[in-house]
Amino acid sequence: MSEFKWQKSSFSTEGNECVELSRSGETVLVRESDTPSLVLTTAPGKLRGLLIGVKAGGLTPRKK
Numbered sequence: 001m002s003e004f005k006w007q008k009s010s011f012s013t014e015g016n017e018c019v020e021l022s023r024s025g026e027t028v029l030v031r032e033s034d035t036p037s038l039v040l041t042t043a044p045g046k047l048r049g050l051l052i053g054v055k056a057g058g059l060t061p062r063k064k
Contacts, residue, residue, distance in 0.1 A: 004022035004024065005022060006021070006031070007020060007021050007022065008020050008033070012033075017032075018032070018033040019032060019033075020032070020033055020036075024041075026043065026044070027041050027042070027043065028041065028043065028044055028047050029041055030042065030047070
């Protein structure tokens with residue numbers, strides 16, 4: 001996946017605990033910098049919905 005131009009989150013600290021995004025056509029690629037071989041793919045609208053939900057506080061962890 002090194003052929004993609006990855007962008008780190010502006011909220012990431014220095015080190016290897018960063019969320020990175022890239023794009024391939026109409027697909028958004030998401031990975032964590034400490035496991036770059038694991039890449040999630042989604043559509044831009046789906047990622048936008050997730051981010052809106054996170055920012056609004058509408059997502060809470062599930063209790064085990």
